[in-house]
Amino acid sequence: MYREHDLSYDFLGIHLENPFILSAAPPTDELDIAIDGLKAGWAGVVLKTTSVEGNPVNLKYPMMSSFGTAAHKLWGLGNIDLISQYHINEICERVKTLKGMFPTKMVAASIMGSKKEDWQSPVWQLKKAGVDLIECSFSCPQGSMGEAPGRMLAQSIEATEKVARWVKEAAEDTPVLIKITPQVTDIVEIARALKRAGVDGVTASNSVPALIGVNVETLEPLPSLFGEGAYSGMTGMAIKPLTLRTIAEIARNVDITISGNGGAYSWSDAVELMAVGASNVQFCTLPMHHGFGTIRDLKSGLADYLDRKGYASPLDIVGKALGSIKGQEELVAPCSHSDIDVDKCIGCGNCFRACNDGAHRAILWDAEKRKPSVDSDKCPGCGQCMQVCPVNAIRMKEELDGKVHYFEFGGTRQD
C-alpha cells in the first residue's frame, strides 16, 4: 500500500537490503532463532563466534546482568558469555542452510582461534560453505584464547597485524572484518595495523570491559554466581558515545571500511554511527531487549530520514559528520551565552541550581515568578543549564565575526 524507500546498497561487494545486521551474539547462536531474525527483515546475520572442533567452551550461568534506573532498567547490559559452543562444522552447515533459505541476505560467520591453523582452517571451511563474509573476534572481553589469556588480541598491535594477515591470506577474496575493542591506548594504531594486514574492514567495536555493579546489601558483584562474579562485556545504550568516538577516530585517520557495533538502540542511533563513518550497523542488545520486530522501526525511521534529508541511499550518510569533528584545540572560540526561552520554561529552577552550585553563578532566579534570567557578564555559555533543563527551553547562542549560531536540543529524540 505504501511505497517503501529502497534502503539497499552494496557493502564490501555484498548486497544489503538495509544497513541493519544481527551481530555475533546470542540472537545468532541458534539456527531457528537466526532464521526468525532474517525472516523479520534484518539484512544479515553474523553467526555467533565459533572455533575449531574440540575447542572447549566452558560457559557459566547466569551470565547476564544490567544497570539502569527503575524506569529505565537497562541502560547497560553485561555478559560473561564466551564464544559459541557450536563448532565450525555445525556453523558451516548453518551457513549453507541460511544461504539456501535467504540467498539475498548477508550470511557471515565470526571466528576465534589461537594458533595459525585454528584461524585459517575455519576460514577455508566457511568459504567452502558459501559464507558471504568472515568476522574475526579479536576482542571478546571474557578472556581470549592463545598466548596471553585474559588479554584481548586487539590490545596488541603486533598480534593484531599478524593474525589479521593469517586470516586474510586464507580468506583470499572473501571479505574479512576484524572486530576490535575500544579498550586500547590508541585505536588508530590498531586500525592502521589492520590496514597494513590487508583485511577489508573493522567492526568497531566489541562490548566494553566493565564491572556491572556490586549488590550493596550482599556486596556480591554482578552477575553473582554463588556470591562471586567476573568482569562483563558491557553493551547497550550506555556505550553508544564510546562507540561513536571509536568509529570517528578510526574514520578520521585510516582509510578502512567500518561496520558499526555497540550501543545503537534506534534508527537515529544508527544514523549517528554511520555519520561518523560506519557503513552499516550491527545490533544485539536491542533485539535481546525488545525482539527482532524492532527492525520495522529501524527501517521505517531510516527511510523517513532519508526522504526528509533528500538522501538517495544510506551510504550517503556515511562519514557526513566527520568533517566537523575536531580536536578541542582546533575549535573556534565563539562568544557563547545561555539563551533561555522563558515562554517554554516551566519554572523548575534546575538551571539556576546547576549554575549556582556547579558552574558560574550566572543565572538569576526570580523567586516570585519562578523564572530564571542570565547575567550575561558572568555567563561564559558553558551549556550546563541546557543539559539539566527538563523541557529544552535553553540553548547556547554563539557569536563569532558578526555571525550567530545556536547550539540547541532539537534532534529527533530531544524535542
Added chain:
Amino acid sequence: MEEFEKTLSRQQAAIEAERCLYCYDAPCQAKCPAHVPVPEFIQSIRSGNLHGARTLLQTAHPFIETCGRICPEEAFCQSVCTRSKIDAPLRIRELHRFVTDSTDPTDRMELPVATVGRVAIIGAGPAGLSCARELRIRGFSCDVFEARRVGGVPSQEVSTHRYPREVEEREVCFLTSVFAAHVHTEYVTDVKPLVADYDAVFVATGLPSESDMNIDGAQLVGVHHARELLRRMKSGVTSGAGNRVGIIGGGNVAIEVASMLREEDPTRDATVVYRRGIKELKAFKKEIEEATALGVTYQFLAIPDKIVGNHHVEGLQVTQAHLCEEDESGRCRFEPLPGSSFTIPLDTVVVAIGQRVDEDVFPGLAHGNLGLISVGENMETSMPGVYAGGDAVHGAQTVVEAVRDGKKAAEQIAALVAGGGK
C-alpha cells in the same frame, strides 16, 4: 478492614520518583502547610534510602501516617507540582504513604531533658499533639487534656477504610510515648485555672458542636447530626439509621457519613441532598470518588424546606434549585425554582451542614465570627500566655493545617518562655 487505596509497590514508587524534577525552592514544599521537604524525600525514595525519607517526613510532620492517607493532595502539594506543566503532577501523597508504609518510625531520637517549661494543651487532636511534640523537642514537658479519643477528628470520625485503626494507633502511640506527652482524660472548659500552673496554655479543642437545621421537623425522631453518627460508627456502635437515608450537605462530613452508612449496611440507600450541583461539592475529590464507588447517590439542586413526618421522619420536602452566575469563590449561586417542591421519601435525615465551637466554654477568651476563638498574628488569644489553633480558630480545616498551627504555637510558646514568660 480493607483499605480503599493500596500502597504503591516499591517499583511503582521508584518509577514515580523518577518523574520528579527536583525543583529549586520547590512549590510543593512551600504549599504544604507542614513544609514537608517533598523533593528531598522523593530523592531518597529514588536512591532507595527509605529510612532517610522517613526521617525527613517525620522531622517535618508529626502526623505523617495520617496525612499519607487522608491529606487532600489536590489542595496542597500536587496542585502546584511543576511536573503538571509537562504531563501530570507527581503522586506526592502516595509516595509519602509509600515511605510510611515501608518503614518503621525512626526512634533514633535525642530529646533534651524536659526542663525548659511546662505547657498545658487542651485537645489531643492533630494541632494539640503536634504542639506537644514540637515543645517536647524544645525541652518542654506537656500535659494534654482530652475528653474524647486521643487523635482528634481522624481517630474519631474518619472511616477505617481510609484510615485504619492500626495506622492511627501507631501514629498516636508514637507521638504520646516517644514525645512523652502526658495525656489526661478530662473535659476542660476553662483555661483560667491552668494559666497559673503552666508557663503557657494551647487551646486546640476543634469544633465540638454541630450546626442545627432551622427547618420544620428538625426535632423528629430519625434526624441525626452527622459527626455524632460518625463517632458512633467509628467506635463500633451501630448508627441506628434506617434504610432510606438523606444526608443534607455537600462537604467532607456529608460525604464521609454517607460512605460510612453505606459501609455499615450496603443495602441501605444513602443520598446526599445538596443545594448546588456536583461541581460545587466542597468535599475532596478522592472522598467523593470513594463514596460514589460505595454506592452513595446524590440529589443535587435540592433546597431542603422541611422534614416531613409525624413522630418519625417520613421524608424531606425540597425545592428544586437552578444555578446562576459564579460567586467570588468560583462556585455557582443557586436560586429556588418557584412551585417546584417535591418530597423525597426517607426514614432518616442526617444533618451535615457545619460545625461550631461551644461558645459557652472558655469564657475568658474572646470569640469572633461563628464563635471561633480570636487570636493575633502570634496565635495568642485575648488572655496572655494562652494560645489557640486548629479548627477552634479557623473553622473546619485539614489535618496538615492543624499540624502547621501546632508547630507554630510551639515556636511562639518557646519564644515567650525564652523571653522571660508571660
